[in-house]
Amino acid sequence: MEISSVPLTGLGSEEAATRRSWRARFRSLLRPTNWSVAPDAGRVPAGIHALLWLWLLAFDFLKLINPVSGLTHVPTTPAEWQPLLTLLGRLALEDLAAATLFYLTWRWLIPRTLARAQVIQYLLLATLLVTPYALVIGEITYHTSPKKGGRSTYQVTETAPGQKKPITTVVKPSKSAITEEWMRVLAAGFVGVFIVGSSSALRITGDYVRGQRNRREQERQQLLTELAMLKTQINPHFLFNTLNNIYSLTSRKSDKAPEAVLRLAEIMRYLLYESSTDTVPLSRELAHLNAFLDLQRLRLPASAPDAIRLDISGASPDCAQPIAPLLLLPLVENAFKHGDLAARPVAVHIVLELAADGLIRFSVLNYVADPDAARDLPKQPGGVGLVNLHRRLELLYSGRYTLEVQTPPGQHKVTLTLQS
Numbered sequence: 115m116e117i118s119s120v121p122l123t124g125l126g127s128e129e130a131a132t133r134r135s136w137r138a139r140f141r142s143l144l145r146p147t148n149w150s151v152a153p154d155a156g157r158v159p160a161g162i163h164a165l166l167w168l169w170l171l172a173f174d175f176l177k178l179i180n181p182v183s184g185l186t187h188v189p190t191t192p193a194e195w196q197p198l199l200t201l202l203g204r205l206a207l208e209d210l211a212a213a214t215l216f217y218l219t220w221r222w223l224i225p226r227t228l229a230r231a232q233v234i235q236y237l238l239l240a241t242l243l244v245t246p247y248a249l250v251i252g253e254i255t256y257h258t259s260p261k262k263g264g265r266s267t268y269q270v271t272e273t274a275p276g277q278k279k280p281i282t283t284v285v286k287p288s289k290s291a292i293t294e295e296w297m298r299v300l301a302a303g304f305v306g307v308f309i310v311g312s313s314s315a316l317r318i319t320g321d322y323v324r325g326q327r328n329r330r331e332q333e334r335q336q337l338l339t340e341l342a343m344l345k346t347q348i349n350p351h352f353l354f355n356t357l358n359n360i361y362s363l364t365s366r367k368s369d370k371a372p373e374a375v376l377r378l379a380e381i382m383r384y385l386l387y388e389s390s391t392d393t394v395p396l397s398r399e400l401a402h403l404n405a406f407l408d409l410q411r412l413r414l415p416a417s418a419p420d421a422i423r424l425d426i427s428g429a430s431p432d433c434a435q436p437i438a439p440l441l442l443l444p445l446v447e448n449a450f451k452h453g454d455l456a457a458r459p460v461a462v463h464i465v466l467e468l469a470a471d472g473l474i475r476f477s478v479l480n481y482v483a484d485p486d487a488a489r490d491l492p493k494q495p496g497g498v499g500l501v502n503l504h505r506r507l508e509l510l511y512s513g514r515y516t517l518e519v520q521t522p523p524g525q526h527k528v529t530l531t532l533q534s
Contacts, residue, residue: 158220162316166216170209177205204258208251212309215247219313228318244306251306252299353382359413370412377409389439396435396468400426403442407464410450414461421461428468435468437532438510442466444503445478445528453480453526472534479527 181201189195223243227236356378363371384402388394407422414421429435446464455461463479507515514533521527 158217159320162220162320165316166213167209170212174205174209177201200258204254207254211247211251212305215243215306215309216313218243219310220317223310224314224317228314240307240310244303244310247306247309248299248303251302252295255302256295256298353378356381356409359410363412368412374409374412377405377412381405381409385440391439393436394439395433396429396437396474397431397433399437399439399442400429400433400466402440403446403464406443406446410462414455421455421458422464423460423462424464424466426466426468428470429466433468435472435474435534437474438506441503441506441510441532442476442530444500445476445530448500448528449478449480449526452482454483456483457481474532474534475529476532477527477529479525481524482526 178201181198189198219240223236223239227233227239360371360374360378363374381402384398384405388398389402404424407424411422446462449462449464453462457480461481465475465477465479467475469475504517507517511532516529516531518529518531519527520529
């Protein structure tokens with residue numbers, strides 16, 4: 115007769131699955147959550163390890179002072195060594211229990227509760243951790259203490275008044291012994307609360323500092339990314355405006371068009387290869403600005419070479435004063451884009467002053483054709499240059515710059531002041 119073993123196998127599989135699921139749930143309960151994105155966020159730093167064990171050993175040393183100072187000579191027999199060995203064993207157990215409580219709080223309790231903003235659960239689980247610690251350590255310290263008032267029964271022999279024979283009385287433990295035992299448990303509980311609180315405070319402080327550091331680094335990376343994006347916007351914007359100018363020259367079949375293309379190539383070389391750093395010497399920025407002005411002069415008739423004027427004071431040709439690259443160009447571009455280049459004797463007047471303390475004052479004055487053009491910064495389709503400039507100034511010179519716009523009749527003047 116054949117007996118099928120399927121039901122037995124099925125029962126075993128269900129039991130094994132139940133056992134595995136119970137173990138899985140238990141492991142998931144003990145597994146700390148990822149409080150921080152850093153891979154080593156749950157690790158205890160070496161400095162915390164050292165601080166914990168120095169603290170424990172310092173307390174052990176204080177507890178050993180009285181017993182060791184009471185010795186009249188170095189112990190030589192096992193009976194003389196026994197009290198010290200008992201005390202050392204008790205201190206080792208206390209240190210092991212304290213370290214376990216500390217590390218459980220750090221690696222498991224904090225990530226599972228406070229990391230999820232569950233304060234009530236933190237208090238409950240902390241109580242569950244401190245209670246067995248207090249009971250175990252309190253019992254150990256009480257039973258290994260040489261001063262257990264009234265814990266063991268003892269005999270007292272004395273002669274009562276009026277009696278000739280002494281009477282022996284057996285004294286049993288008094289209620290004060292029970293009180294002393296619970297006082298030791300309570301004292302151990304306070305120590306446990308202190309350990310849990312210290313571990314929590316150190317872990318929370320460390321994670322807060324790490325989070326602040328990560329947040330600052332993320333903000334710095336975002337600013338660098340935004341600055342890089344803003345800088346990449348300058349090149350197409352400048353190229354678009356310059357190509358319009360070259361187109362106007364070629365449409366008139368001007369002989370200046372080839373020279374304009376060469377000037378554009380020089381400027382693009384600076385944009386691509388020399389302006390990739392955070393700052394450049396002021397002399398290099400001025401050389402680039404002069405190249406741009408030479409390119410714009412090609413748009414003017416030969417009879418007006420001085421219509422574009424650049425005055426520089428306080429800055430030598432090799433001035434090394436640092437400045438963010440391509441910061442002055444948008445203001446100059448704006449003057450040529452919206453100004454009246456037919457104005458005489460000066461259509462665009464640019465002034466740069468470098469003070470002895472590093473203060474840079476840069477102003478651009480241009481004339482406008484319409485009499486009602488007195489307004490704020492011109493707002494036309496596009497406008498990438500000035501919007502870009504405002505954002506770069508906020509990122510690079512926050513609190514260290516001023517940008518003033520003056521609009522007298524028929525004129526438009528922008529003054530940018532930069533503090534080093």
